[in-house]
Amino acid sequence: MQKQIAIIGGGIVGATVAYYLSADPTLSVTMYDDGIGQATKNAAGIISPWLSKRRNQRWYALAKAGAALYPEIVADTQMGMSVYQQSGTIVTRADADDLETLYQLAIERRQAAPQMGTIEKLSAAEVQARLPLLTAPQAGVFVSGGARVDGAKFTEHLLQYAEKRNLVRHKGKVKLGEQGQLLTANGQMNYDTLVLAVGAWLKPLLLPMKLVADVRPQKGQLIELQLPQTWPDDVPVLMPEGERDFIPFTRSKLVVGATHENDQGYDLQVSSLVEDDLFASGRQLDANLTRDQITTVKVGTRAYTRDFAPFFGPLPDNPHVLVASGLGSSGLTTGPIIGKLLADYVRTGRHDWSAYQLPVETYLRSAD
Structure with missing residues (x-):
């Protein structure tokens, strides 16, 4: 008989869990998702x-593993x-000493992260040569x-x-008993394992x-421009x-963002002030941008914890219920590896994630 698995949430974690578990013919996998405010899509x-610059070494180990998995x-x-395009990234600094420090950090970290590939220190002119859109480049x-x-x-x-x-897959909201x-x-559904990958909505769900989960919503907005x-393709x-x-995407789409807005709750309304701020930031880099090039303003809700670290795994007193949340602004980087680790746990019942996170119970408390 197939083991019944339900995944709540179709963002980066839920989708990766589904991808890995769907390869196992001994499992029947069902997903419930409404997609509202999903950080992954925005x-x-x-x-x-x-x-x-983050000093959390567990987070860095997790993020490094996530980048390597892609x-x-x-x-x-x-x-x-x-x-997905491995086009390279450029991190700029105005101060020459800061730039040298950054370069030395990159050289040091590549020893344990060969997936970083080639590392180069570029002048402002060399940065502009790689990214011709820029009108005010830095080294x-x-x-x-x-x-x-x-x-x-x-x-x-x-x-898919x-x-x-x-x-x-099923669309719509669900609740827990x-x-x-x-x-x-359609009523109560019975599953052997539940995976709660709902990001900022974990707290009300539990x-x-x-x-009570130590999860707070953080609003993020970005703009997309068509130039x-x-x-x-490799810009x-x-x-x-x-x-x-x-972020220049393929051919002519440019993304500028995203914001980190605390204390906004689950608000998904576009802020004209934030849109102005994002556009002004883009103009600092490319003075040729115009407002009529903005095609979309996206708004999503991230989950973050008091120490800005993610957590994931089985609930201490309900091991058939798995949770994942608190990914913050690095969710697209850490999400896939978290999804893979959770999928491995579903299949084997074993885990040792101490290199990646504090125990799950660090971020949970009784509501009584």
Whole structure:
């Protein structure tokens, strides 16, 4: 008899869990998702964690593993360049000493992360040569292993791939009962394992089980522009000092963003002030941008914890219920490896994730 698995949430974690589990014929995999406010679909899409200033070594180990996993998934599922492109990333600095420090950090970290590829220190003129859109370039460090990913296309590609195997998808909201029962519009559904990959919505989802998750919503907005010129497929992503990230996608789409707005709850309304700020940031890098080139303003809700670290795994008192949340602005980088680790646990019942995170119970408390 097949083991029944339900995945709640179709973002980066849920889609990756579904992709891996759907390959196992001993499992029957069902997904429930409403897609509202999903961070994955509204993320900037930079995969380049190696030069981060974050001091959390567990997070860095997780992010490094996530970045290394992408090429494997892309090759196995035959994704196109409009979904994922290892085009390289450029991180800029105005101060020459800061730039040298960044360069030395890159050289040091490449020893344990060969997927970083080639590392180069570039002058402002060399940065502009790599990214001709720029009208005010700064010197920077180029990392050839950096990539850009379209989160919405990536997850949909994985889910369609999984559906060809044994995934069944349902749209709509679900709730949990006191013991972790899954309550749907069609009544209670019984599953051997539940995977709760709902990001910022984990806290309200767990409340019927009298559990409070240390998860807070963070609003993120970005703008997409359609430019008259085109550029090569391998034009790099720019992570500038003091401005929003600048991500040229294939041919003529440019993304600028994203914001990190706390204390906005689950608000998904576009802010004209934020749109103005994003456009102004883009103009600092490319003075030729015009407002009529903006085609889309995207809004999503990230999940973050008090220490800005993700957590994932089985609930201490309900091991058939798995959770994942708190990925923050690095969700597209850490999400796939978290999904793979959860899928491995579903299949084997074993895990040792101490290198990647604090225990799950660190982020959970009783509501009583």
